[in-house]
Amino acid sequence: MSEHTTLRMEGILKEFPGVVANDHIDLSVERGEIHGLLGENGAGKSTLMKVLYGLYSQDDGDIYLDGERLDLESPQDAIDAGIGMVHQHFMLIPRLTVAENVVLGEREPATAFRSDAEGSWLPATVRNNSLVQSLAGQFSLGLDVPEQRIQDLADQYGFDIDVSAKIWELDVGQQQRVEILKALYRDVDLLILDEPTAVLTPTEAERLFDSLERLTDEGLSIIFITHKLTEVDAIVDRVTVLREGQNVGTAAVSSVSRADLAEMMVGREVLFDIDREAVDLGDPVLRARGVKATDNRDIEALSGIDLTVRQGEIVGIAGVSGNGQKELAEVMAGIRDVTAGELLVNGEDITGAKPKTFVDSGVSFVPEDRLQYGCAEDLSVMHNATMKDFRDGRFGDRPFLDYGELREYAETLVEEFDVRGVSDVTETNAGDLSGGNLQKLILAREIYRDPDLLIANQPTRGVDVGAIEFIRETLLEQRKAGTGIILLSEDLDEIFDLSDRILVVYEGEFVYETTPAEADRERIGLEMTGGDGDDETVASPPQSGVTQEGES
Template sequence: MWMSYIQPSVTVMTDDLLRMESIVKTFPGVIANDHVDLTVRRGEIHGLLGENGAGKSTLMKVLYGLYAPDEGTIRFDGEPLRLDRPQDAIDAGIGMVHQHFKLIPRLSVTENIVLGSREPAAPFRQENLGDGPLATLRSSGPVQAVASRFSLGLDRPKRRISDLADQYGFDIDVSAPVRELDVGQRQRVEILKALYRDVDLLILDEPTAVLTPVEAERLFETLERLVDDGLSVILITHKLKEVKSVTDRVTVLREGEDIGTVETATVDRSELARMMVGRDVLFEIDKPDTTVGEPVLEATGVSAIDDRGVDKLSSVDVRVDAGEIVGIAGVSGNGQKQLAETVAGVRDPTAGTIEISGQELADAPPEEFVAQGVSFVPEDRHEHGCAGDLSVMHNAVMKDFRDEQFGDSVLFDYGSVGDFASELVDDFDVRGVSDVTANCAKDLSGGNLQKLILARELARDPELLVANQPTRGIDVGAIEFVRERLLEQRNRGTGVLLFSEDLDELFDLSDRLLVIYEGEIVLRTTPEETTREQVSVEMNGGGDAQVAVADADPADAATRRAADGGRSEQ
């Protein structure tokens, strides 16, 4: 209990708004926080940096009252703080925006924000009662008690929320249902929810994990305005560029331990990376030349709709040869998701053909794509990449459980499956797994779950790997690991179709580049023949690039590429 380790003391007034001292939090078999210290000053943006699974989110959940620490003390605004639940943190002036938003889609923005802090219904507010009998009843309590129980009374909070949105430049209709908002707008609703409760400290847990670069820039501008108005912000992240661009100081955690706190301006990315992972990290990876082979993917005239029936792809042609990485660049929402799912066999095209190693599969079920050697790393690892409630072992073999190495057609050899899963965990450095049969996929951190999914897909030695945002939301060490594995697979002869919103990643890894805009391929090029500026312009629909005409003879990939400089495409 908290009372066993909070020491009574007098209030101490300093520039420190928050002091967390020697925080310890353990789970069965795991020390998530090992005597961690964290100090946040008034009016600063403080970065909390570390690899996936380093203990960042756990520490903040302790601060927000979601977890009770095993040891340690917390002082807020100079006074000891006891937190038994999130409401205690909110009452103290601490707000938190979680990585996975806590919103109800069918309710409006205003309704989501005021949930948990009811306002009196308009007819029963004191200012609307005058001196009549209702005013007397109100003062005695029963009418107001009934009204406040059964009505949210949204007029006044709606005006206040609109004012807050205008003050911080949030372009949000506060009457709109949350389900109609894009992901960036939903995040701003979460921030508004905290501001509505007049917090002094705002915690943001991996806030850019689901944002486009443009949305991330808008978020950082908002944070600067919040700090100018007197708030303090804790930014939980593993992205070094974000830390360098927006924070004043940064505390680094590694494997649950506090490595230290530094002034951001005094360190560079390499030093921060070394603090995070305990070694030097390569930001640029050598990409050796390889010999490409026959096409493993030939998609011609592919069109597709999204889940709402809206056209998202319009007669797209894509070819990937064995032993090459073809990068797809585009701003989120321009058809990348539908293209990835269509060529991976999990979304039916409305038109066009899809050949995998010469086999036409456009109308085939997903298992036919799997049998033909297609592996898929989806954009959303939690919803589409794993079965969260199943064990790490089951997730490791879910595409190949019928393989004879795991038993015959009747009996499942759990021993062989467990050994196989353990080997993948070790080979891909999937942390947080003490028992592959007991630990569930949903209990892994984002980066470690991504490595498990990648391990499963690459262990199949696929003909074609469709990788949609494979490094989104993972730390710098895991990014280095994933990129190296993609290049290794390419060097082994796999064709890789890589979707990414990170232009540096696309330029570093891709042999050829395609730009998609509003469901159409608007540029075909190579990293050597273009610039990031040109690709960025095309991504936003501002270019006039000409798409090269496909060669008549698709058989000789090497000859074709030499003849047209890598631009032609089937």
Template sequence: MEKENTNIIEMRHIVKDFNGFKANNDINLTLRKGEILALLGENGAGKSTLMSILSGLLKPTSGEIYVRGKKVVIDGPNAAKELKIGMVHQHFMLAKAFTVLENIILGHETKRGIKLDFKTARKQIMALSEKYGLAIDPDAKIANITVAQQQRVEILKVLYRGADILIFDEPTAVLTPQEITEFIKIMKNLRNEGKSIILITHKLNEIRESADRVTVIRHGKSIGTVDVEGATDESLAEMMVGRHVNFKLPKKEAKVGKTILSVKDLMVNEDRGTLAVKGLTFDVHAGEILGLAGIDGNGQDELVEALTGLRHVKSGHFTIKGSDMTNKRPRKITELGVSHVPADRQKFGLILEMSLADNIALQTYYQKPYSNHGIINHKAITEHAKKLIKKFDVRTKDENLKAGELSGGNQQKAIIARELDRNSDLIIVFQPTRGLDVGAIEYIHKQLLAQRDAGKAVLLISYELDEIMQLSDRIIVLHNGQESGEVLPEKTSERELGLLMTGAHKKEGTN
């Protein structure tokens, strides 16, 4: 029988060179049997690259990998699967046209004779779903379910394949506090069953709650591995970014001005035609941050898409700076002075095949100085991109790199750089710090507070309750597409917000 501290994974002196850029530069990592190892590092530090090597998606330039004491070559995902290694990626690997069930069994089909045995597969999947509290609709198409539901599908996919070495890349980024608590229980149960887990996360409290050890990498190099017991948020953050990080930012008293966004009795359908937003009414004023809290799937996506011209409003209306913008085209809305940081950065925020510089110019390329009489000024676009890349610390080889080749956190920073640079009167930010490290979160929070202090109206939609509590001047809670309550952050608690989010006690007059 193996000892508890036996290394089940050893990655020795791993180097990954992308045309002269070393994403991994002599990294060492060990994973013990039956432990949760947290992998911590800044955006672009090389965490996802390292785990993509372990899961067979990338080949290392040099270095060695040992699994269960034996040197191996992991030359593809199938080789990783044979070694019982499974990874849930930050950006999901799902076929959007397929159902949940089809995605889970894809490449690992159960057969009866020459036919696919969907009945047996469904039974096994639903048993896993119930065991681990991962509620799914097996017949729903991936294209029609939320990001959080897609997350559950990816987790079930790995469990269904029988992996006993599990890699989770930012698994709780779209989960509510209650769901995160449940997920941590799931991880601990898996560990107690003898499975070994590598957890990539930027959330230091999750590391303290769930991990046994933490390995820190910075700029592609190993910084060190420490026991979580005895480590503090401050010490881990300093290891990660190489400097002191402020976890609680000073916030000036809000100087609330005129109404910038006014929403009245808004009704918006979801994709299948049923109401997702049900008679919502609220205002956002200049000089304030209004936080919208709620469990994912309670109308947030449809509301933001309606306000930015991406989804049709069924009834009701909204005005921006006094102008009715209901069902206007996205460009009309942005030109009025609206910035939008979307929740899904890859679907709505970036064109992945285009360069970083061109993505930064997406909202302004047709305006001076970036074009003149329809002729694009590429030099102006390049210089502007360089300025924002430096200001917002977007980690990239250069401004010509395709957006799809950036790490998830750096994609997010690029979008925020583009949207905040436009000096808009209304800033709609949805999950602005999803997947960002603590240093980047500190910077983005400072930027949002600076926008508010400069008299801008900020509508913040976030599933991170500490983010909502820290930044908001007022908080509206959504449940089932309706307002279940409005609270002030200094007069509420995460427990009360959690109750409102589940509809346990609702604003009088709602149902």
């Protein structure tokens, strides 16, 4: 251990029924470093960090911070010790403001009750009474929110958020920044970031990296969980790789290549290139004409979208988050109403129909927010795997569903899509799966039914390199089988690697169309941020029957 070591985790063991999530893991972090934590989905990263944040108690092992042994029974203990954590899934209260969320949990008594409050209408003797203080602390919701201080903090890190806005008014990227702000607000020495950039745009991520470097310059240590090896190169000093609950190595980033890291993670070589064969295009599976829709705040989010997707075609939608992608995906999947326009699936007009009609018409949907829309966390893997198809007669007639068939179907999905961490499909709940494995389960459910139209919003977000390879190949196979796919992704490389056509969406409209073979990345980047004033708009769908050959 060096004199700079701030955190030492020794022999951490954490077991769940049927799974050893952390198998005697050692981890040490130096003061002022950004320490990357890598590993496949389900390797045990989040569990280890939840132990460190007092959310889980370890079955064995010790944690030392600055030489002092910590006994963490709750996140409050961790925060008191100077450890902050930003989770993979948001833990914000939608109807409260940003500032209220930031102070939430602080339980600061209202001004009148504060012992240091000047001008309180309560006499100091009453205010300072320990019983009054304890009651005020218990019952106050922290409504005295130092909004200006929080706004200053947000501005200082370039977060571009109005802290008086309500959480539900913000897009996912902004909500993520609130989570980070919340941790920064509590003076932490060690900050755990669990895939913090998963929902940020590349520019926002850059800005975050600048902020993180400023923080480490001030002596803060950061543990940074990520699946993106480019991020490891960009900001991480040292990296620890976990595999199947064990530490398989810690190294200085400068001494290992990306391919080395990928191999350490998955235990085999990972192909970064993908082979996209030419596929004959068939009939249109989707025709959207003049589609308009509003967002959750009732503000127009889609301003007249025309989109045709043919059998065997992947249409990639590129754009900076918050430009209508979420609404576009939800409208096409039938879970958001259109305010104008029409939607034809396989030639049939299903505008305004119920979501079930979309499902029955062969539409599959992989939503961006897998916990909110993708699954029922408290239901089993089996229920989640079959929830779209249990009505179609294959599993017997309700109320006499054949549970044996349902179980078998779910087990097939788990096996074919390599969903890990499932001890029994009827007993493991979807909410117990690691983020990436849950994503694989949702993809399995949506793809295995062999849809005519698949809408995939950020399908590889939060999944490991091995699984990304698998998901991309699966999407290409599905395309070959004749499915029309709308791929929404903030990862431009993914759009380039998979798409036959690329559409750039900006402020609810398609502003540019190209193909991977002809694309000019700079132009795409420009169009994504509002363009150069050039009036060129979307051309009609390609008339040729054959897509371009992949360029990779």
